Amino acid sequence: MAPSPSQILLFFLSAAALMLIIWTITAANLTSPPRKANPPMRGIHINITHADSARNLNQTELVRRAAARGRHRISRLRSFNLSTHDDDGDGNNEYYMEISIGSPPMTFTIAVDTGSDLFWTHCFNRSGSARPGFNPRRSLTYRVLPCATSACASSPATACGDKKKCAYEFMYADFSSTTGTVSLDTVTLGSLGTTNPLSFPDIMFGCSTSSNGSLLFTDGIAGFGRGKFSLISQLGINHFSYCLTPFGTSRLTLGDTRTPARNTVTVPLLINPYNPSFYNVALTGISVGATRLAGTENAFWIAGIDRPGVILDSGSTLTYMERSVYGLLKRELVAQARLPVVDAARYDLDLCFRTTVKGARAAFPKLVFHFDGGMDLEVTRKNYIMRFKKGGAAHCLAMVPTDEGRLTVLGSYFQRDFRVAYDLKKNLVSFTPARCAAGGE
Numbered sequence: 001m002a003p004s005p006s007q008i009l010l011f012f013l014s015a016a017a018l019m020l021i022i023w024t025i026t027a028a029n030l031t032s033p034p035r036k037a038n039p040p041m042r043g044i045h046i047n048i049t050h051a052d053s054a055r056n057l058n059q060t061e062l063v064r065r066a067a068a069r070g071r072h073r074i075s076r077l078r079s080f081n082l083s084t085h086d087d088d089g090d091g092n093n094e095y096y097m098e099i100s101i102g103s104p105p106m107t108f109t110i111a112v113d114t115g116s117d118l119f120w121t122h123c124f125n126r127s128g129s130a131r132p133g134f135n136p137r138r139s140l141t142y143r144v145l146p147c148a149t150s151a152c153a154s155s156p157a158t159a160c161g162d163k164k165k166c167a168y169e170f171m172y173a174d175f176s177s178t179t180g181t182v183s184l185d186t187v188t189l190g191s192l193g194t195t196n197p198l199s200f201p202d203i204m205f206g207c208s209t210s211s212n213g214s215l216l217f218t219d220g221i222a223g224f225g226r227g228k229f230s231l232i233s234q235l236g237i238n239h240f241s242y243c244l245t246p247f248g249t250s251r252l253t254l255g256d257t258r259t260p261a262r263n264t265v266t267v268p269l270l271i272n273p274y275n276p277s278f279y280n281v282a283l284t285g286i287s288v289g290a291t292r293l294a295g296t297e298n299a300f301w302i303a304g305i306d307r308p309g310v311i312l313d314s315g316s317t318l319t320y321m322e323r324s325v326y327g328l329l330k331r332e333l334v335a336q337a338r339l340p341v342v343d344a345a346r347y348d349l350d351l352c353f354r355t356t357v358k359g360a361r362a363a364f365p366k367l368v369f370h371f372d373g374g375m376d377l378e379v380t381r382k383n384y385i386m387r388f389k390k391g392g393a394a395h396c397l398a399m400v401p402t403d404e405g406r407l408t409v410l411g412s413y414f415q416r417d418f419r420v421a422y423d424l425k426k427n428l429v430s431f432t433p434a435r436c437a438a439g440g441e
Contacts, residue, residue, distance in 0.1 A: 104139075105188045167182070232254070314415070360395050
């Protein structure tokens with residue numbers, strides 16, 4: 001039996017409705033931001049590269065550059081005011097990661113900084129650089145943060161600019177600066193060994209339209225500090241870790257929730273209300289070999305919380321130690337090593353010994369860092385001694401004294417070949433020995 005005219009009309013109406021539904025779903029998928037992804041249990045694995053890894057530099061040149069970066073950085077770490085003077089620009093960051101912004105994604109290489117809450121990138125092209133900046137006009141998911149929002153009002157160094165946009169201006173410790181518009185867009189992070197990068201919608205960042213100084217030579221900065229506007233806080237990730245190799249490629253993992261190994265040392269993180277961005281731990285003493293340095297129980301101090309503590313910082317290569325404690329450690333190390341001391345100024349360091357690799361193995365004792373609560377972290381010479389081949393077999397202490405108050409900063413060389421994992425929900429940081437050059441396992 002042939003279909004009636006009413007049946008034919010009903011068929012075409014149903015087909016049209018179905019096509020409209022399909023078209024609507026497709027259009028929505030093309031224009032709306034992807035859902036915020038939950039990282040897998042093993043986390044999002046990202047390669048991070050050292051600032052000097054692409055340069056053909058010898059060990060002496062690498063350390064001198066790291067020391068110069070550190071001198072600028074240590075002054076900023078002492079400061080309480082992060083509202084307009086924050087990080088130290090491109091010339092003073094140690095590690096970089098690739099990140100994509102927008103829909104479709106545009107990829108940039110930006111500095112990773114655990115001592116900062118700022119997340120920004122250059123927008124459009126900038127003078128003096130061949131690298132293109134982020135172009136918001138090409139992103140389907142880009143939008144400007146309006147002035148009349150609590151986020152704009154509570155963001156550091158922001159103000160209502162032209163056209164009621166939330167504008168910002170940051171000045172850095174090296175007097176470089178960046179200005180622009182606070183914006184939101186989708187951020188995409190790749191995972192090593194996978195073809196499924198994860199996307200996070202509506203991440204707030206600074207879209208820089210003007211910059212100067214050292215900031216002209218970087219794509220931007222990703223703050224991994226503890227403030228609510230840092231990249232790690234906005235991603236909603238409570239766990240992250242890194243495994244660092246000196247001056248080479250290292251690994252950053254976001255969202256890893258593996259059970260700590262038996263040889264893991266876990267200590268509480270301290271919260272400093274005057275400087276909440278930094279990762280502070282309560283260090284109460286140091287032992288050189290079997291000798292505990294006397295009088296160090298109250299030498300380490302964090303202003304603002306009035307208790308012993310130090311800063312963990314991946315953005316500093318060297319360890320910077322309160323001068324009186326450094327003097328005790330230096331004297332004890334010289335006494336136990338029993339090696340000839342040589343000039344360290346050529347390396348921009350403070351203490352160097354003349355010895356062979358074989359002699360170094362036998363001479364340098366283990367150091368033990370004693371944390372509040374009875375937890376002890378034992379480190380070998382590879383965490384505090386640098387070897388220089390040029391000009392003789394010099395072995396130098398990768399620690400220097402500082403007169404910046406009672407501040408002590410444990411830098412990335414100290415943290416090498418540890419998987420350093422942060423649990424921001426429980427306020428813990430753990431150290432697990434690892435082969436970082438082999439991927440951190």
